[in-house]
Amino acid sequence: MRGRFRAWRDTPAVAGAGLTVRRAPGSPLRAVVGGAVLLATLSMLVLIGHAGAAFPGANGKIVFTHYDGNDYEVYAITADGTNPRPLTSNDADDYRPSVSPSGRRIVFTSERGAGGDGEIFTMRADGSRERALTRNKSDEDEAAYSANGKKVAFQSNRDGDLEIFVIKADGSDRRQLTENDAQDQQAAYSADGRITFASNRDGNSEIYVMDGSGSNQDPLSDNAAADFAPSFSPDGQRITFVSNRDGVSNFEIYAMDDDGQDQDRLTDNAAVDSDPVYSPAGDKIVFSSNRTGTYELHIMDFDGTDQADLTAQTMHGVEPDWGRRPK
Secondary structure, eight states, X not given: OTTTOOEEEOOHHHHTTTOEEEEOTTOOEEEEETTEEEEEOSSOEEEEOOOOOOOXXXXXXXXXXXXXXXXXXXXXXXXXXXXXXXXXXXXXXXXXXXXXXXXXXXXXXXXXSTTOOOEEEEEETTSOSOEESOOSSSOEEEEEEOTTSSEEEEEEOTTSSOEEEEEETTSOSOEEOOOSSSOEEEEEEOTTSOEEEEEOTTSSXXXXXXOTTSOSOEESOOSSSOXXXXXXXXXXXXXXXXXXXXXXXXXXXXXXXXXSOSOEEOOOSSSOEXXXXXXXXXXXXXXXXXXXXXXXXXXXXXXXXXXXXXXXXXXXXXXXXXXXXXX
């Protein structure tokens, strides 16, 4: 994030949409919408957000990305919004955490390498025992554990565009699951081993699903808007995601059945609502929003009711993931 886009500037094209823009010489335009990100090139617009993962269990702590005034770090907070504490602390950007099914480990992206490229790291849930799972000159991002905790899916531009890869939880045995000229990204596992992801292979970003092996890649959404940042419910029967189908700068949270049917809007306001992920118990959804004037964590019931500011305007927060309480 900051490591590759050191110059911050506003541009008229996106200022009206409430976006913050970062650009470095020779870089594509990168506009941050809470946890949602727009990459604009001359030929296409690619949406990149955060896809969390929820696995069945008792509700534990929420991990998220916090900007501390200097860089981005991974934080944890209790489910009632109290006791925030940092899990990472260094001069690099650490972001997009995802909790393992056991609730005992976290994968995240870090730019602490010499080149400032994003790499996948892992650590214990208390922030100890950090180590890299990937190490190369490409950008790796959006890591997510499989339901048995033995694999980690992530996106990489090592082939020139974004594709989805999978490795064992120790970083070995890398395999590529998608391969095309589009941007495939934001992979998130279901409890039964399927993977949902976002792709613009049909011209704009839509929600897809595939088997854990990469086979049977099928679209779940199909419209002229951008649908992205999908996440399965703990039972695998629903998927929550972000869409701007209500206006180009109006990002709202939706949910649908795992076959793409019964699509319902869960939020409805002029703010940017993004990064939705179910709680392990399936009763709540945590998400980020700038409806208070700054990006914070918010919470609502699974059906969109009882929406509340989780961090009570006390700290910046985006890209949450809700871990189960370790047994």
